[in-house]
Amino acid sequence: MRIPPIIRTKADLRAVVKSWKQEGETVGVVPTMGALHQGHLSLARAAEQACDRVIVTIFVNPKQFNNPEDLENYPRTEEDDARKLAHHRVDAIYCPNPEEIYPDGFCTNVSLSGLTEVLCGAHRPGHFDGVATVVTKLFTQTLADQAFFGEKDFQQLQVVKRLVQDLDLPIEVVGCPTIREEDGLAMSSRNLLLSDRARIKAPALIQALEDMAEGLRNGGTAQELGAEAEKKILTAGFTEVEYLELRACDDLSLQDTPVRESRLLVAAWLAGVRLIDNISV
Numbered sequence: 001m002r003i004p005p006i007i008r009t010k011a012d013l014r015a016v017v018k019s020w021k022q023e024g025e026t027v028g029v030v031p032t033m034g035a036l037h038q039g040h041l042s043l044a045r046a047a048e049q050a051c052d053r054v055i056v057t058i059f060v061n062p063k064q065f066n067n068p069e070d071l072e073n074y075p076r077t078e079e080d081d082a083r084k085l086a087h088h089r090v091d092a093i094y095c096p097n098p099e100e101i102y103p104d105g106f107c108t109n110v111s112l113s114g115l116t117e118v119l120c121g122a123h124r125p126g127h128f129d130g131v132a133t134v135v136t137k138l139f140t141q142t143l144a145d146q147a148f149f150g151e152k153d154f155q156q157l158q159v160v161k162r163l164v165q166d167l168d169l170p171i172e173v174v175g176c177p178t179i180r181e182e183d184g185l186a187m188s189s190r191n192l193l194l195s196d197r198a199r200i201k202a203p204a205l206i207q208a209l210e211d212m213a214e215g216l217r218n219g220g221t222a223q224e225l226g227a228e229a230e231k232k233i234l235t236a237g238f239t240e241v242e243y244l245e246l247r248a249c250d251d252l253s254l255q256d257t258p259v260r261e262s263r264l265l266v267a268a269w270l271a272g273v274r275l276i277d278n279i280s281v
């Protein structure tokens, strides 16, 4: 077991990546905000299988939090994270000092329209600008060939794919399946914020999605089934359903029936914690 080296500056990172590239090695990056769980570790495994070298980045990106309290409460567990990565073939952990990402005078914003205006984007103003800006920097700093993202953040995955396409960034974005707890709850760093009582109620979210997906496959519409599913989520103890929508996978346009390849996506609040999930239909 060996804790991978932690790199904090882009100059040090570039030097290491340059030496790998000189040997003709490919580089995979797994961008994270830390508080690593099995979902992140599955992305590291996918990167290990596809690439010669793997970098996991850990940076709690202030620009993607629209709520200061949410940023403050976000779990920060760097030492633990490094220990977890020791069980993997990870070559470097990039934990950039904040000024490596946002130096004094930083005034660039990477912003996408359309895809970012719905779902989480409609409820978290500026969130996807923050994600797109930091991801662009992580891609250009790591010079990775492939980047691995979880389908749990399905909208984020589509946004990053579009960003790479639009800006001709020389990197391939790979989407990996959501990893779930035994009771179905999608793994998320935010699950750590749930009290024991709230944790017991949390799987109601995926159960409602699965029931609704079955109804859609049997010919129901999102409008009818959505109202029923929302009621189930609230009855289970959630305080608010922000959205529960059927969307086309590629452009995230709203659908009432899954005639195109579609995804059912939800965001809901449980005991002060915002949970998101999605499944394909």
Ligand code: PAF
Pocket (backbone or CB within 6 Å): 031, 032, 033, 059, 061, 064, 131, 134, 135, 153, 156
């Ligand atoms: O999914 C996340 O953890 C973050 O949004 C990401 C992609 C690391 C950017 O900060």
